Amino acid sequence: MQFFLAEGARLGLGLIGVISLVAVNALFLIWMERKVSAHIQLRPGPMEVGFHGALQTIADALKLIGKELITPEDVDKLIYLLAPIVMFLPVLVSFLVIPFSPTLLIRDLNVGVLLIFAFSTLTVLAILMAGWASNNKYSLLGAIRSVAQNVAYEIPLLLTAMSIILMAGSFQPSVIVSQQAKVWNIFVQPLAFLLFIICGTAETNRAPFDIPEAESELVAGFHTEYSGMRFAIFFLAEYTNMFIVSAVATIFFLGGWHGPFLPPVVWFLLKVYALIFLMMWFRWTFPRLRFDQLITFAWKILIPLALLNLIVTAFVLKLVR
Amino acid sequence: MKAYVKETLTGFYSLLAGLGVTIRYFVKPIVTVQYPREKIDMSPRYRGHTEFLLDPETGSHRCNACENCARTCPSGVITVTGVKVPGTKKKRAVTYVLDYSLCSLCGLCVEVCPTNALKFSNEYRLAGYSRQDMIIDVMARLKAQQRALGLPEEVPPAPEAEAPAPEAAKSGEAES
Amino acid sequence: MMLEKGLEERTFYLNLGPQHPSTHGVLRIVLEMDGEFIVTADPVIGYGHRAHEKMAELRTYQQYLPNMGRVDYLHALAYNQCYCMAVEKLAGITVPERAEFIRVITSELNRISSHLLWFGAYLLDLGAFTPFLYCFDDREQILDLLDRLTGSRLTYCFYRFGGVPVDIDDDFIAGCRAFSQRLRSRWDDYDNLVTKNVIFIHRTRDVGILPPEMALQYGVTGPTLRGSGIPYDIRKSEPFSVYPLFDFEIPIGERGDVMDRYLVRLQEMEQSLRIIEQALDKLPNGPIMAEKVPKRLKPPEGEVYTAVETARGEFGIYLVSKGDVKPYRVKLRVPCFSNLSVLPELIKDTMVADAVAILGSIDLVIPEIDR
Ligand code: SF4
């Protein structure tokens, strides 16, 4: 009985913590994205609301909440309404197993990594639902592209993850992290890190892989027909996804919470936001790929390299152990 | 195989080069002006709407209501009326109204004026809530300018009894 | 392919425009699509028709001047120049050399600004946001220079029959030189950021190949034609103004793909810089306005055709005068109209992403097509 109470309290607290983290994180990331893009482009970005525009995203969120929720005629209502939820929920679940520090984690599952990968793939389903239900040709094209893209990046993503899991010998995030106490994996597996970041950027549908929502081609892709808070949820999910991908990369390659002087949580968040900065930096530098080029790129470069990396890792491990 | 490796590597390098450019600009100072808080001076030749040139000698305008500008204006947006100055053969402008919403800022009115009475103002903040806001009373602007400089305000000459004020140049149809 | 009963393979129609992020204006293209592939494309124009040609018949020669800056607002000065040349030819006015030099300098500056804008907007079409802001920063310098001289930042109405109304001063000359230095120092950044970028190369190489024969059939001009390897540039082939005095090259492409058109434009900016510098060096003294240009211009009866090379291609004016103060008829030959007509051929059997890349590479200014 006591066990259930304790667990219940833990999960409840965890849920509150996660939801507030998701909200604050998204607000911060949107502000950060604006600032990063602005400074790359020699302009100051938002400056008016709050100190250096820090409250701008809150103002925008209020605006979005206040907007009318338009459901266009002829949409497939149920799927149309469900899509934002399907987009958002898996994102929340992934937080359950992310170890922010040795003590600050909700559930230390021994299949934690699998859980994250399994759930983050669900976003593609949500995109497909949104695109299909919108009854808009641009949305449909975006949705179809997204599925095609999914095939391209999921395989190398998992293959690179495998090489790390091989090294750690466990699917448990905390184990993977604690094994990097001395040397971070990025120094052992630089290629895997590179591949992971590339696939991770594709996973979050960000430029140069923002093919499903390619603004100049498909207007806004799968979420063209969404407005108000429903659109905001897609937006929120995108930024939370970024956080998760970076968190996983931090766990896999940057030694998680390890680092001198500062408390572990701070180290973890620092690394995550550094990776997020990297992804933003990509976005504001590169043009967009065509989607068949992404697939070519994945099959001709990413997958062979990931396989090679996996084989070499397995081989070396066999020799060492 | 060799070509494949080479292409991959040069491709990767090109991406790094691109990232190098953006990060260099990331730390550069910004170039934009925060508009309502900072303002830039417009260049002296900037063409805002037209206004009367304040003649330093007389402290007033030089327009003799010849209507050359109204006739030349391609958009026909100038309406100028004048009266004969008593005792002389000359006329003098009484009203000068410009429908700025239709002005194409070509500069023809300024160039065609025989007395060089017009100039371009430096006004660029011209947002308004209605088309009415864009109708600019040039004479009123001149008076405001005179007030600001402490000069006596322009008093339009009273029309002579026998010579009624000529009709305003019909706008919208430039006479050739 | 065997299909289940009740199912059939169908193409569908996709409406690209009239309001779409990459048509840059109110152009509408009806695409017949087979999945992501385009089967046929049908541009629909005329949303921005303003009757510029008809307006000429209702206005005096001077009064038509401001219209010229509004046909193609991005390279307005070339249009100014073409119209002035036509009227001057008709009325037999000779323009003093200094005025011609000023015209060339400002027109070339305007060409650079047009190409810069294209460069940025095109990268925007391809999904890269940042170059747009960089080239706007550069373009701003040109606008400042031209603003100081002409008083406007867009839709210039600067040239007059017989010359130019204001002379350039030392500030302007120094500003031009500083600008050309600045722009040259940016080429490296542009190269690293865009031209050499592997994604950019993949998006543009061998995409939208325009064979030279097809280009000639459709009357394509400008950088789009030169990208296909035909060195046709009015500034060289039918020289006007004082262009023969300058030493510059006509960059051409080899394959006629999107990349070649892109490179041609980039190199053209460099050539324009060269022209500007030479013009500044050789700038003669003298009047800037022809003597005795009547205020009420009444050219004798006759017809003229003049053409200039704008940033988009050959712009020609055919002007008929019946000896009145108003032109009898003005026909504008705009480059974008012919350039657009080749688009359906180019985007056949490509993907939407390519279609956007090709559409951008033609550098259309829609108000010019609609006039
Ligand atoms: S042309 Fe000059 S003098 Fe004549 S009405 Fe116009 S402003 Fe007055």
Ligand code: SF4
């Ligand atoms: S600038 Fe041109 S359009 Fe404007 S009032 Fe003067 S003549 Fe008319």
